[in-house]
Amino acid sequence: MTAGRFLCVRGILVVGMCAIVFQLVSAMPARSDEEDTPARSSLAFKGANLCVRCHRSEQSDWVDLSTTATWRHDAHSRSHLALLSDNPRTQAMEKSLGFKAEKNKNCVACHTHSALEPLIEEETSVLHAGISCESCHGPSEAYFEKHMEKSWRFLASSEKEAFGMHDLRDPVSKARNCLSCHLGDIGSDRIITHQMYAAGHPPLTSFEIESFSNAMGSHWKRVWDKSEKIQRQAEAADYRTEGACQSQRALIGSLVALQQSALFVGDYATAAKINPKENVWPELALYDCQACHHELQIPSWRQKIGSGDLRPGRPSMVHWPRMLSGVALRQSGATTDVDSLLSPFATGLNLRPFGSPDSVAPTLEELILSIATATDALKKWNRDETLSVRESALIALLCEAGMRTGDFESARQIGWVMVLALKSTREWPENVRKAKILELTKLLSLEFPHPAYPTLSDSSLNGSSRDDPFWKTTLAVTPRVNMARVHAAFQMPPLDDTLLNSLEFLPESNDTQKEAIAPPLPVP
Amino acid sequence: MRRLKILLWSVAHALGVAATLSSAWIASAESPVFPSVNEAEYTYGPGQPLYAGMVPDKTTYTIGTSSCGTVSCHGGPKSENHDVQTFSYTIWMNNDPHSKAYEVLYSPRSRTMARQLGLGEAHRAQQCLACHSMQDQSRAPLPAEVLADGVGCASCHGDSANWQQMHTQPEWKQLSKVQRESLGYRDLSGTVARVRNCLACHVGDASHEVNHDLIAAGHPRLTFEFSAYQRIWPRHWSPHNTLESQKDFAERSWAVGQAETLRAVADLLETRAQRASDDIEHRALGIPQQWPEFSEFDCYSCHKALGSESYQASRDEAVQSRRFGQPQWQPWYVSASQLLSVQFDSNSPINRRLDVRKSVIDIRSLLDTEWSASDQKRLQGIIFEARGVSRAARLAADEFSQQPHIILNRSNQPMSELVVENPQAWQTWDSAVQMYLALEASKRAGPAMLGAWRSDVQTEEGMDLGQSLDAMRASLRFPLNMDSPQTFQPTRFHQERSEVP
Structure with a gap:
């Protein structure tokens, strides 16, 4: 047993004996504060060990009680280990940065529950359970007793929210929840500064919520996966299930990411105006990593494609949510496009490299409103009999976007959704879809390691294997990606029988091929 | 048809020739008879022509x-x-x-x-x-x-x-x-004049500027090194009775070139910082439009794909910079200043030994720590330091050009030692290339320069300087179709450098 594990277990025991009350820093983005009930922000975490007592037995009918087992295999349960000083990378980073990771609010905010600075001093089990139940589902102080009652399950999400339980069935609020760490959120101190990256923090990759959820391993069940009896009960109680199908949820995720990336810059700019000493401007981590961090090439496709609204040579905002968001907006029937939504930012960045706090904190109401309209439209796309055809239309849009991508991270995000859509459409023959999935997966390195984060004590940085953490694979792949090939890969063969028959069958060598493709449609 | 074309062409040509001839005739008719040259009779000075009245607008x-x-x-x-x-x-x-x-x-x-x-x-x-x-x-x-x-x-x-x-x-x-x-x-007969002539474009000034916007759109970055450019430039003048005839031309062109180029770089920085400062005063919101100017900094600090090679934690500790995530100011131009300053005799009455180096260190302490800071106070600090570098570099260039004979190893410190002692000097690709170019210049200068080069010395593997320079050059070359040193490794370069006799 490693020292980290030991600490973790000890921590859980400690909290089992004494429940320590914590102040909650909202896990939701800062902007949603107004919507939140005032009580919410003062709710306390009780610790995962209380949840584990129930959510660990054999599968039951209503609740998937194997949750704990799934979560234990999930890297989130070990995220706090990265903060411990016995990790060589942490040691190196702490030496360079001059602070202890365990005591730093930015580190703690993502690697365990978010917590305010004074609370970091107290070493507790809550800090030593990684990203656990309450990190996503909300602090359980108010709902802990309540949610064990039978009536709880038929409460509407908004009613549960009042008790502090986050609504993770809503794709928008789920995406916000994940992105507050996976992209950043100034209001909850969730930011990896450029100095932290330069000292050795792995880069954040583009984030596609559905593929990441799948890779994480779902510790929940959808209503249609549950027994018929439960399904009947749910229907009778008008129980709201997850609405949109998976690819639509992915598109919603990208729109939320776009919004978060704008808020990320805007919120930081506001913070920099209030306290310029602490929030030094510019913070390079607000911008797209690959805007600067790319090898220079001749001829340069970057120069060929141009930089859109931006003057050449001006670092852009986080770029990866933009391409897929463009697809999402078109799919939702929105009249606006990403460029015009973000044009206030482009103006600010053109005025000066990195902009200035005054120029990049524009009013975001229009952006927030347009994105809300689009996500509402997308939520209505249900799993019905027209799914296959709709997915084909989506594929066409994805292909078009994929062929225009300027950076690897955007292409990858599109690739993940493309795979989801290819799996559920039936417009192309199975072998064509399989071959395309294989090609994209290989080229864009879409596969996740199993389990997602196998170990944190990695010693070698060079080379990567299937078992490496995801970020390591990304680091190894990114410099070698040939964008011309990526663009070529985003081309679906036309729906022409003669052409399809001439295509070769690929050897069954990859796990991807074993996965179910286009499962039978659920009975509506 | 073809015939018509030829006819038209010849008519046009004839007209053109006639026009040229007539204008030449007019010009010659207007030009006065040359007076006998006696300087005392004429006033002259900047902007004041010698022969008033004969000068067209x-x-x-x-x-x-x-x-x-x-x-x-x-x-x-x-x-x-x-x-x-x-x-x-x-x-x-x-x-x-x-x-x-x-x-x-x-x-x-x-x-x-x-x-x-x-x-x-x-x-x-x-x-x-x-x-x-x-x-x-x-x-x-x-x-x-x-x-x-x-x-x-x-x-x-x-x-x-x-x-x-x-x-x-x-x-x-x-x-x-x-x-x-x-x-x-x-008049381009002096070294300083010759270098200065190139710098307006090859480094830039207020009206000739290659900035990062331009480079991002596709312009090649500027990498000017006078002695190397002189070597590869097709010479259209006689080597006799010109700079090339001087025995110490290689040393002189390297030393004067480095110092004068640094002067131009400092002046350009001053221009840019001044512009930013003016913007803060006069523009709406007080936003400096071109600050930070990225082309002032090491290209490959940022322009490196995020890969395991560039991943900071895996880098040699000796090569890590003091501040994380901050690019360096102009490694291409300042890396040789370290070498330049030791070329002055420390006992000489005009002891500028510390000036160039110290000014460069001062400016870097400002720019390398918070390179994007844009408040008025810091900008004024940068302007002040830039003037200091400019002054020191100008004095150094004058000194080098006026010395009757330049021997660059006055300090009796072989260059190889300097490089080893100073890891800052080889940690970026830019400075590594400058090291290579300095060695290359020393090779041409012969045994006198830098005390490092003797043609008869061979390494244990039997390589002479020429061969090891070739190897060094190969390790600095960009990979095919690349415009950045993707595979350059400072540590390896350092090893190869120590093998140079």
Whole structure:
């Protein structure tokens, strides 16, 4: 047993004996504060060990009680280990940065529950359970007793929210929840500064919520996966299930990411105006990593494609949510496009490299409103009999976007959704879809390691294997990606029988091929 | 049809020739008889022509290269039997890339750049023409045939409107340097003058600027090193009785080039910081439009794909910079300053030994820590330090050019030791290339320079300096189709460097 594990277990025991009350820093983005009930922000975490007592037995009918087992295999349960000083990378980073990771609010905010600075001093089990139940589902102080009652399950999400339980069935609020760490959120101190990256923090990759959820391993069940009896009960109680199908949820995720990336810059700019000493401007981590961090090439496709609204040579905002968001907006029937939504930012960045706090904190109401309209439209796309055809239309849009991508991270995000859509459409023959999935997966390195984060004590940085953490694979792949090939890969063969028959069958060598493709449609 | 074309062409040509002849005739009719040269009789000075009244308006009148490149003047055939001056135009036209400087503005790359930057057409944009032709911001638009010369005779030797007639006469030889310069002729016989001449474009100044916006749109970055450029540039003048005839030319051109270039770089930084400062004063919101100017910093600090190689934690600890995530200021230009400053005799009365180095260290302590800071106080600090570097570098350049004989190893400290002692000097690709170029210069200078080079010394593997320089050069080369040193490893370069005899 490693020292980290030991600490973790000890921590859980400690909290089992004494429940320590914590102040909650909202896990939701800062902007949603107004919507939140005032009580919410003062709710306390009780610790995962209380949840584990129930959510660990054999599968039951209503609740998937194997949750704990799934979560234990999930890297989130070990995220706090990265903060411990016995990790060589942490040691190196702490030496360079001059602070202890365990005591730093930015580190703690993502690697365990978010917590305010004074609370970091107290070493507790809550800090030593990684990203656990309450990190996503909300602090359980108010709902802990309540949610064990039978009536709880038929409460509407908004009613549960009042008790502090986050609504993770809503794709928008789920995406916000994940992105507050996976992209950043100034209001909850969730930011990896450029100095932290330069000292050795792995880069954040583009984030596609559905593929990441799948890779994480779902510790929940959808209503249609549950027994018929439960399904009947749910229907009778008008129980709201997850609405949109998976690819639509992915598109919603990208729109939320776009919004978060704008808020990320805007919120930081506001913070920099209030306290310029602490929030030094510019913070390079607000911008797209690959805007600067790319090898220079001749001829340069970057120069060929141009930089859109931006003057050449001006670092852009986080770029990866933009391409897929463009697809999402078109799919939702929105009249606006990403460029015009973000044009206030482009103006600010053109005025000066990195902009200035005054120029990049524009009013975001229009952006927030347009994105809300689009996500509402997308939520209505249900799993019905027209799914296959709709997915084909989506594929066409994805292909078009994929062929225009300027950076690897955007292409990858599109690739993940493309795979989801290819799996559920039936417009192309199975072998064509399989071959395309294989090609994209290989080229864009879409596969996740199993389990997602196998170990944190990695010693070698060079080379990567299937078992490496995801970020390591990304680091190894990114410099070698040939964008011309990526663009070529985003081309679906036309729906022409003669052409399809001439295509070769690929050897069954990859796990991807074993996965179910286009499962039978659920009975509506 | 074809016949008609030929006819039209010949008529047009004849008209053109007639026009040229008549204008030449008018010009000659207007030019006065040369007075006998006696400096005391004439007043001269900057902006004050020697022969008042005979000078056409400089803003409207420019002579293109065609008037220099006649067969009987500078455009003769290349021949070993003739003085290089008789075919300098021919060399320029055939071998010198400067003659294509304007043409390149029509290339697809230039068009793309101009479109992306919103400049319209590159061959009409002042920003491009300032360096790619002779179009000064202050003067009226030049005629197309003069623009088409690119960087021609007048770009370096001075606008010949005022002296072209005269310098074909025997009297020209009797004119003093000062008299010639008062006519607009640029005297390039001194090293400093020669270096300075290149710097306006190859480093830049307020009206000739290659900034990061331009580079991002497709312009190559500027990497000027005087002695190396002199070596590869097709020479259109005689090596006799010019700088090249000096015994210490290699040392002198390296040392003066480095110092004078650093001066220009510091001046450009001052210009940019001053502009940012003015923007804060006068613009809406107080936003400096071009600050931070990325081209002031090491390109490859940022332009490196995020991969395991560039991943900080895996880097050699000795190579890590003091501040994480901060690019370095101008490693290409300042890395040699360390070497430069030790070339001064520490006992000399004008002990500037510390000046260049100290000024550079001061400016870096400002820029390398918070390179993007843009408050007025810091900008003023940067301007102050930039002036310091400029002054020190100018003094160093003058000193190097005036010394009767330059031996660069006065401190008796071999260069290899300096490089080993100073890891800062080889940690970036830019500074590594500068090291290579310094060694290359020392090779040409022979045993006198830097105390490092002896042709008879061989390494244990039997490599001589030439071979190890070749190896070093190979390790600095960019991979195929790349424009950044993807595979460059400072540690490995350092090892190879220590193997150089």
